[in-house]
Amino acid sequence: EIVLTQSPGTLSLSPGERATLSCRASQSVSSSLAWYLQKPGQAPRLLIYDASKRAPGIPARFSGSGSGTDFTLTISSLEPEDSAVYYCQQRSNWWTFGQGTKVEIK
């Protein structure tokens, strides 16, 4: 099973700041990586797929990068509504999720 490790566990930033979230895979997943956000009481929402492609309707401030084992989700300028838990997911060998990074807006 491919294990995904996300860091940091919690990120506390102010509106307008840049957020950088990391996801590391235990073995290469090529570019088969997706990012989701989830707000309390809601279903996950797909942000990024194939490591760097934005899903329909996702604002341009969200971007993904990386390949192999190291991936990054960047939120260029945080908005208050970006407060959520962010998960990465690999789709290379079955499907597994990381444990999540909580983004708090000060």
Add this chain to the structure above:
Amino acid sequence: EVQLVESGGGVVQPGGSLRLSCAASGFTLTSNYMSWVRQAPGKGLEWVSATFTDGRTFYADSVKGRFTVSRDNSRNTMYLQMNSLRGDDTAVYYCSKDWVDWGQGTLVTVSS
């Protein structure tokens, strides 16, 4: 508009069974890749099953042999039959289309 509505959750005793439904509208179930994902209270996301358009279904090791996915094409509904339920199956269960569209989830609680 794509819509997914899960139902069938509830409280069940350990060892019991439950069948969840995922009613789809706005698209044809059998023409799309569908999955079930669960989330234990306060925990992260866990993939449960994936069903391809040709009907092949794959299961996570944690549920293999206990959970079964089926589809009713006339109702455009997917089901998750869950048997031999355990405490660690307690979770909100979501169905998803292509990982893009998700239902609101249904809560399954396994407890005596």
